[in-house]
Amino acid sequence: xxxxxxxxxxxxxxxxxxxxxxxxxxxxxxxxxxxxxxxxxxxxxxxxxxxxxxxxxxxxxxxxxxxxxxxxxxxxxxxxxxxxxxxxxxxxxxxxxxxxxxxxxxxxxxxxxxxxxxxxxxxxxxxxxxxxxxxxxxxxxxxxxxxxxxxxxxxxxxxxxxxxxxxxxxxxxxxxxxxxxxxxxxxxxxxxxxxxxxxxxxxxxxxxxxxxxxxxxxxxxxxxxxxxxxxxxxxxxxxxxxxxxxxxxxxxxxxxxxxxxxxxxxxxxxxxxxxxxxxxxxxxxxxxxxxxxxxxxxxxxxxxxxxxxxxxxxxxxxxxxxxxxxxxxxxxxxxxxx
Numbered sequence: 001x002x003x004x005x006x007x008x009x010x011x012x013x014x015x016x017x018x019x020x021x022x023x024x025x026x027x028x029x030x031x032x033x034x035x036x037x038x039x040x041x042x043x044x045x046x047x048x049x050x051x052x053x054x055x056x057x058x059x060x061x062x063x064x065x066x067x068x069x070x071x072x073x074x075x076x077x078x079x080x081x082x083x084x085x086x087x088x089x090x091x092x093x094x095x096x097x098x099x100x101x102x103x104x105x106x107x108x109x110x111x112x113x114x115x116x117x118x119x120x121x122x123x124x125x126x127x128x129x130x131x132x133x134x135x136x137x138x139x140x141x142x143x144x145x146x147x148x149x150x151x152x153x154x155x156x157x158x159x160x161x162x163x164x165x166x167x168x169x170x171x172x173x174x175x176x177x178x179x180x181x182x183x184x185x186x187x188x189x190x191x192x193x194x195x196x197x198x199x200x201x202x203x204x205x206x207x208x209x210x211x212x213x214x215x216x217x218x219x220x221x222x223x224x225x226x227x228x229x230x231x232x233x234x235x236x237x238x239x240x241x242x243x244x245x246x247x248x249x250x251x252x253x254x255x256x257x258x259x260x261x262x263x264x265x266x267x268x269x270x271x272x273x274x275x276x277x278x279x280x281x282x283x284x285x286x287x288x289x290x291x292x293x294x295x296x297x298x299x300x301x302x303x304x305x306x307x308x309x310x311x312x313x314x315x316x317x318x319x320x321x322x323x324x325x326x327x328x329x330x331x332x333x334x335x336x337x338x
Contacts, residue, residue, distance in 0.1 A: 002207055003037040003048035005184060008115040010039055010047045011108060017042040018103040019068035021059060022128070023050055023096055024166050024177040028079055030094035034165055035179050039103075040068070050098060054078065059098070068100045071133030097166075099128060099177060101135070110137065110146055118183045125161060128177040129169070184209040185328060188245065189228075190236075190266050191256035191281070192219035195313035199254065201227045202317045206325060213239055214257065236265045247273035252324050254304065256281035264290045271297065277324055279304030 007020070023036040031052035038048035038056065040063050050056060055076050059067075067074070077095040101107070114137055117124050123140040129148060136148035138160070144151050152160070160178060169176040187203040189196055192214035204210050204227035213232040214220035220233040232239045239245045247253065253275045255266050263280065267290050270278060280287045280302040287302035288294060296302060305319030306326070 002181070003035075004181060005118075005207055007037055007039045007048050008111065008118070010041075011111045011115060013105070013108060013112070015039075015041075015103055015108040015111070016105045018108075019063050020101045020103055020107075021050060021068075022099045022101075022177070024073070024099045024128070024130070025097035026094055027097075028094035030078075030096055051076075051096065055096070063100075068102055071099070071101045071130075073097055073099050073130065099130060101128070101133070106147065107135075110135075113137075113145060114181075118181060121183045123180065123182045125178065125180050127160065130166075130175045130177060132174065185250065185252060185276075186211060186248070187252045187254070187324065188213070188247065188275075189254050189256070190214070190263075191254075191258065192216060192224060193256070193258055195281075195316065196256060197224060198314045199256075199317040199320060200225050202321045203252075203324070204228070206321050208252065208321075208324070211245065213245055215262070236262060236269065240269055247275055249274055249276060251275040252277040252328075254279045254281070254320060260290070267291065267300075271300070274299070277301065277327055279320060279323070 019040045021038045021040065023032065023034055026034055032050060036048070036050050038046050038050050038059070040046045040060050044060050044064050046056060046060055050059070075095055075097050079095060103111070114124055117139060125138045127136045127138070127148070129135065134146065134148040136144060136146035136152070138144050138157055142157065161180070164178050164180060166175060166177045168174070185208050187208035188211045189200055189203070190213050192212055196212065200210050200212055209229045210227060211230040211232060212220060212225045212228045213234070215233070215235040217233045220231060222231055225231060232244045234244065247270055253270050255263050255270070257263050257266070267280060278300050280290070280300060281304060282302065284296060284302050287296060287300065291297070301323065304323065305316060306323045308315070308319050310316045310319040
């Protein structure tokens with residue numbers, strides 16, 4: 001899961017006094033990679049992770065002692081097994097460069113704007129100018145905001161969108177760090193039975209924005225699905241024709257209502273939209289019956305989930321979310337019979 005999602009959930013107008021830490025370079029190996037982020041609050045608590053837990057407490061303690069009053073880069077070198085080295089022999093074999101930024105009222109306001117853009121489905125590029133300590137956000141439609149003085153022209157923005165990581169920015173001859181942020185991928189879950197509850201919770205924890213839909217309000221409610229971003233109670237025809245749920249090509253869809261006619265209705269509609277992921281609970285034989293065909297169309301994952309011999313709602317949820325993560329990260333998985 002992108003750390004920034006959970007960090008932005010913590011950001012408020014009262015976040016002034018916090019410190020934002022970002023891994024901008026890794027030499028060697030490390031548990032987390034470039035882009036890992038952590039927000040350290042004034043009381044010493046934090047959100048996000050920069051490592052497997054090797055350095056967070058030390059960094060938080062150093063910030064409590066005064067680090068982070070100005071933008072700067074700190075390096076944790078854990079390449080030595082010698083206990084005299086930092087990390088008491090953690091053996092991670094990597095040097096982690098962390099950029100530290102104080103969050104004042106202005107930065108908090110910009111982070112809130114950034115948060116709202118992602119929630120509205122707008123991709124954003126973030127740029128940190130490491131020497132000057134300034135930052136800039138650029139939306140996919142070209143809007144620019146941040147502490148950086150001036151505005152970058154279209155040619156420079158076009159170049160920036162093709163890069164990521166840390167490099168020398170030609171315009172200012174200054175080292176910059178660039179990261180591209182996309183809105184959370186949507187996981188649309190049709191079905192609100194008990195087996196859908198762990199799937200919703202796990203998908204949300206894995207970084208998906210979860211929508212749960214079912215025609216039974218006694219099941220499809222916030223009490224049963226507290227981790228869902230949206231609850232759409234209603235019959236399939238109702239939620240589709242009223243525009244309460246619109247399927248996009250980059251959505252992840254899971255059908256598991258346990259009602260043959262409802263599954264059939266939902267599957268017929270969703271197939272036309274060609275989402276990025278389309279899983280159907282149950283065997284391939286049942287899904288072929290839903291479609292009235294002898295062969296499953298390309299892209300329909302039935303049985304859904306990675307082949308891990310899953311049993312029970314929790315294991316099945318793990319297999320399905322793992323398959324979605326695998327697809328999101330550019331790999332192809334295999335189904336699991338459930």
